[in-house]
Amino acid sequence: GQQVMQIPQYQHVQEGEDFTTYCNSSTTLSNIQWYKQRPGGHPVFLIQLVKSGEVKKQKRLTFQFGEAKKNSSLHITATQTTDVGTYFCAGQNSGYALNFGKGTSLLVTP
Amino acid sequence: SAVISQKPSRDICQRGTSLTIQCQVDSQVTMMFWYRQQPGQSLTLIATANQGSEATYESGFVIDKFPISRPNLTFSTLTVSNMSPEDSSIYLCSVEDPGTYEQYFGPGTRLTVT
Numbered sequence: 001g002q003q004v005m006q007i008p009q010y011q012h013v014q015e016g017e018d019f020t021t022y023c024n025s026s027t028t029l030s031n032i033q034w035y036k037q038r039p040g041g042h043p044v045f046l047i048q049l050v051k052s053g054e055v056k057k058q059k060r061l062t063f064q065f066g067e068a069k070k071n072s073s074l075h076i077t078a079t080q081t082t083d084v085g086t087y088f089c090a091g092q093n094s095g096y097a098l099n100f101g102k103g104t105s106l107l108v109t110p
Numbered sequence: 111s112a113v114i115s116q117k118p119s120r121d122i123c124q125r126g127t128s129l130t131i132q133c134q135v136d137s138q139v140t141m142m143f144w145y146r147q148q149p150g151q152s153l154t155l156i157a158t159a160n161q162g163s164e165a166t167y168e169s170g171f172v173i174d175k176f177p178i179s180r181p182n183l184t185f186s187t188l189t190v191s192n193m194s195p196e197d198s199s200i201y202l203c204s205v206e207d208p209g210t211y212e213q214y215f216g217p218g219t220r221l222t223v224t
Contacts, residue, residue, distance in 0.1 A: 031211060042202060042215045043153065045111065088152065090213075097143055097168075098213055102152045 006101030019076040021104035023089035038085045114216035133203035138183035141206035193223045
């Protein structure tokens with residue numbers, strides 16, 4: 001079955017440094033979604049990527065979907081303490097439920 | 111996005127008992143999902159609940175242990191039956207936007223089994 005691998009598992013940065021998390025699927029995806037989960041909270045939808053090679057930006061966050069639609073990345077520029085949390089990617093094939101990666105926990109030190 | 115509520119938000123239960131978790135959505139949705147998230151772990155899909163049909167369970171999860179109801183397009187329940195400490199986890203329901211396939215999560219139910 002479809003597997004979604006996500007790295008790194010943890011990342012500790014100083015405030016102002018950049019951060020990237022990577023997601024790879026064993027199969028071609030119809031779309032990939034990214035979620036953020038704050039400590040003690042529930043996953044909150046960030047974005048969905050659908051097209052091959054798609055790049056989307058949300059303020060300091062940049063999301064990319066690979067040309068083969070099997071990998072994706074989330075890059076945060078100049079991290080802030082409010083970026084702390086776990087970032088999950090979740091791959092989907094049409095008509096099937098989301099398959100979540102293990103997540104990357106980001107810690108930002110002021 | 112849909113607004114989703116869950117009850118209870120947390121509970122502490124004794125081994126061998128059962129707990130029913132409710133999920134209420136503020137709009138009609140076709141696809142609802144139940145996930146489990148153990149502390150510090152990712153989300154694992156338990157089952158997909160569509161209104162008017164039997165829930166579809168993922169590998170490792172069975173209906174006798176996790177019976178699901180989906181009586182209408184805005185409500186679902188998940189029961190954790192004959193609980194053991196290994197069932198201690200956060201249980202989350204989610205709904206899918208039918209046009210975009212984006213999923214939105216409820217706040218979760220934190221279950222502790224003693």
